[in-house]
Structure formats: structure tokens, C-alpha cells
Amino acid sequence: MLSQIMNAISLWALPVIILTILTAGLFKRVPLYETFTDGAKDGFKVAVGIIPYLVAIIVAISMFRASGIIEMIENSFAPLLAHFHVPADTIPLMIVRSLSGSAALGVFSDIANNFGPDDYATKLSAVMVGSSETTFYVLAVYFGSVGISKLRYAMLTGLLADFIGIVAAVSVCNLVF
Amino acid sequence: MNYIFYFLIVISIIAGALNGKLSEVVNAIMQGAELSVKVAFSLIGIMAFWLGMMKIAEKSGLVEIIAKIIKPITKRLFNEIPENSPAIGDxxxxxSANALGLSNAATPMGLKAMEELQKHNKNKSSASNAMCMLLAMNTAGFQLIPATVIAVLIGIGAKNPTEIIAPTLLVTTIAFVSAIIIAKIFEKYWSPQTCDTTTSEVQEAENA
Incomplete structure (x- = not known):
């Protein structure tokens, strides 16, 4: 039942939004086609404008991930985190989920395939991936699009919230599963 | 940002050398650079589509209506932004797009909001409090239903893949609310934005 409602929401969300926007435009006599193309013109400009910021962030993160440091962190924190019933295999996910969305999903699929759907590690990583957004990517794209290079406290806020999210995921999963 | 950029690269090179993975680290530079352009180019089409849709939504007054509904909340979170600014609607x-898990639509809308916030920004190269708040809301990744994760769980034959929805929603709400509170605290205690261009240039020189 719940999964049916969920599927219906995923399926209908976009069509409903698009229909609402177009119908509202028609009622207010907005020239739909001209207005659409006028707004769409900025698509290229914005996407190309964020390239320098994306290169800076994505290159640094690719290097970070290739260096093997995540495994080093995994090894040094595994004994400590074992006290909180955190399986060692989920540690890379805690780091990667702030850095790269596709990598986080990859690590999660790996864990899910290795441990099976009913294992605690799979459920914990599912909650950690499902409740996170790629902080570094969002910062690069959003600030890059308006050419801001001084982020002030935005990055610290994002990382602190990510940390709280990890602590919350571990606590909630300890209670629920 | 300067320090994080420096830190990430230096640590990677040192750790790469220690782990005997230096050649992988060097290869990652090229792969990362290529990936960045791919990501940016893959955004062009969907970005154009949603920016076009947003323009219609704006011209028809729809954005304004949504802004009015949500005003009691945004007034507190974005107190520097005038209530009638299109930024609020964006x-x-x-x-909403983020909550529904429509990240393809959420990003162009968020960037539109950033553009509007930049108009109210005193110093065009530094993040305003309102921008930091918008980023806090976005980096926390609030989402009602984690559709991708559930798809993976269904893929490996989970009997009850929807059991993660409630815990995930609880965790994402905790993270989202914390992000907003943290941003509000920093807004009060972090050194305020400089609006004088000469001081900001001095600061830039210092940071460089």
C-alpha cells in the first residue's frame, strides 16, 4: 500500500508540476512559447559558467578518492566505531556521501550486494545514503553559478549537518533495526 | 575554501605516495577534469527546460502565490531578503522539488534563487547570509522518499524495501533542522560580510 502511494507520487510529481505551470500561464495569458525559450536561453550560460568551479571540486575529490586515504581512515576508525555497532564497511560511505553522489550510490550497492537485503550494514547504509546530499557538489554548483568564491560559513554548516546526519543515522538504526 | 582545496589536494598526494597509489592520483586529475565537463554539459538541456518552465511560472504569478504560502517560514529564515522578492518563490x-526527490528540477530552481539572492548581495564575490541559508537547506538533502535507495533494495530482492522510509525521513529531518539552526547561529556570530569593496579587496589579497 505504502509503496503504491510512493510510486504514484514519484510518477505523478513532474507531470503535475508541468501541467500546473503551463495551465497557470495559459490562464494569465502568458505567451507560453516565447517565455519558455526566453528563460531556457540561460541554461547554456549557467551550465558552462559552473565548469571552473566543478573542475576545482571534482578534480580535488577524485584525487582524494584515488589516494587510498578513505581506506586509511576506515582502518583507524573501525575499532572506535565498532563500539557503536557500526560495521567497518559502512565507514567509507560516511566520508564519500558528502563528496560524490554517484560514488556513494556505488558503495551502497556494493554493500547491499555483499551483505544482502536483511543485513544491518545494508539498512544502515541505505538510511545514510537516502538522507544525504552531496555537500561539495551542491556548494560548487550553487556558488559557481553566481561566481561566488568566498563561501563564509556555508561549507562548515554543510559538513556539520552531514556529521549530525551520520550520528542520527547510526542512533536511529540502532533503535529501529 | 582556499584551505579545503589545498588540504584535499596535498593530503591526496601525500596519502597516494604512502599507499603507492601516486599514479592513480595523477590519473584522477584528468578523469576528474573530464567528468566535470561531462557533468556540466549533461546539465545544459535539463537546466534550459526548467529555467524555461520557471520563467512561465514566474510570469503567471505562480511563483508569487507559492511564496505567499510559505512566507511565515521564509520570513524568519531569510530575514535580509524583501518579502516580495522573486527569490522567496524560487x-x-x-x-518542494528537493522534498519530492526531483533533483533535476530542484537544481535549476535553486540556481534561479541564487541569481535573485545575488541581486540583494552587498559583496558579489562573497556569500550572503541568505545564500548560506539556502545552501544549508540544500546540502542537508531533505527528501520525503529516498526513491533511488529503494530501487537498489528492490533490485537485490529485499522483502520489505519500504521499511527504511520512516528511519530515513527521521534522520533527514534531524539533519535538515540542524543545518538551519547551525546556519542561524553562524549568521549571528560569524564575522559579518564586508560591503565596502576596498576592505573586501584587502581581504582577498590576504586570503590569496
Missing amino acids: IAMNF
Whole structure:
């Protein structure tokens, strides 16, 4: 039942939004086609404008991930985190989920395939991936699009919230599963 | 940002050398650079589509209506932004798209909001408090239903893949609310933005 409602929401969300926007435009006599193309013109400009910021962030993160440091962190924190019933295999996910969305999903699929759907590690990583957004990517794209290079406290806020999210995921999963 | 950029690269090179993975680290530079352009180019089409849709939504007054509904909340979160600014409507649309898990639509709406916030920004190269708040809301990744994760769980034959929805929603709400509270605390205690261009140039020189 719940999964049916969920599927219906995923399926209908976009069509409903698009229909609402177009119908509202028609009622207010907005020239739909001209207005659409006028707004769409900025698509290229914005996407190309964020390239320098994306290169800076994505290159640094690719290097970070290739260096093997995540495994080093995994090894040094595994004994400590074992006290909180955190399986060692989920540690890379805690780091990667702030850095790269596709990598986080990859690590999660790996864990899910290795441990099976009913294992605690799979459920914990599912909650950690499902409740996170790629902080570094969002910062690069959003600030890059308006050419801001001084982020002030935005990055610290994002990382602190990510940390709280990890602590919350571990606590909630300890209670629920 | 300067320090994080420096730190990430230096640590990677040192750790790469220690782990005997230096050649992988060097290869990652090229792969990362290529990936960045791929990501940016893959955004062009969907970005154009949603920016076009947003323009219609704006011209028809729809954005304004949504802004009015959400005003009691945004007034507190974005107190520097005038209530009638289109930024408020864009922020509301961005949040709704994120909550529904429509990240393809959420990003263009968020960038539209950033553009509007930049108009109110005193120092065009530094993040305003309102921008930091919008980023806090976005980096926390609030989402009602984690559709991708559930798809993976269904893929490996989970009997009850929807059991993660409630815990995930609880965790994402905790993270989202914390992000907003943290941003509000920093807004009060972090050194305020400089609006004088000469001081900001001095600061830039210092940071460089």
C-alpha cells in the first residue's frame, strides 16, 4: 500500500508540476512559447559558467578518492566505531556521501550486494545514503553559478549537518533495526 | 575554501605516495577534469527546460502565490531578503522539488534563487547570509522518499524495501533542522560580510 502511494507520487510529481505551470500561464495569458525559450536561453550560460568551479571540486575529490586515504581512515576508525555497532564497511560511505553522489550510490550497492537485503550494514547504509546530499557538489554548483568564491560559513554548516546526519543515522538504526 | 582545496589536494598526494597509489592520483586529475565537463554539459538541456518552465511560472504569478504560502517560514529564515522578492518563490519551488526527490528540477530552481539572492548581495564575490541559508537547506538533502535507495533494495530482492522510509525521513529531518539552526547561529556570530569593496579587496589579497 505504502509503496503504491510512493510510486504514484514519484510518477505523478513532474507531470503535475508541468501541467500546473503551463495551465497557470495559459490562464494569465502568458505567451507560453516565447517565455519558455526566453528563460531556457540561460541554461547554456549557467551550465558552462559552473565548469571552473566543478573542475576545482571534482578534480580535488577524485584525487582524494584515488589516494587510498578513505581506506586509511576506515582502518583507524573501525575499532572506535565498532563500539557503536557500526560495521567497518559502512565507514567509507560516511566520508564519500558528502563528496560524490554517484560514488556513494556505488558503495551502497556494493554493500547491499555483499551483505544482502536483511543485513544491518545494508539498512544502515541505505538510511545514510537516502538522507544525504552531496555537500561539495551542491556548494560548487550553487556558488559557481553566481561566481561566488568566498563561501563564509556555508561549507562548515554543510559538513556539520552531514556529521549530525551520520550520528542520527547510526542512533536511529540502532533503535529501529 | 582556499584551505579545503589545498588540504584535499596535498593530503591526496601525500596519502597516494604512502599507499603507492601516486599514479592513480595523477590519473584522477584528468578523469576528474573530464567528468566535470561531462557533468556540466549533461546539465545544459535539463537546466534550459526548467529555467524555461520557471520563467512561465514566474510570469503567471505562480511563483508569487507559492511564496505567499510559505512566507511565515521564509520570513524568519531569510530575514535580509524583501518579502516580495522573486527569490522567496524560487526558494520555495527549490525546496518542494528537493522534498519530492526531483533533483533535476530542484537544481535549476535553486540556481534561479541564487541569481535573485545575488541581486540583494552587498559583496558579489562573497556569500550572503541568505545564500548560506539556502545552501544549508540544500546540502542537508531533505527528501520525503529516498526513491533511488529503494530501487537498489528492490533490485537485490529485499522483502520489505519500504521499511527504511520512516528511519530515513527521521534522520533527514534531524539533519535538515540542524543545518538551519547551525546556519542561524553562524549568521549571528560569524564575522559579518564586508560591503565596502576596498576592505573586501584587502581581504582577498590576504586570503590569496
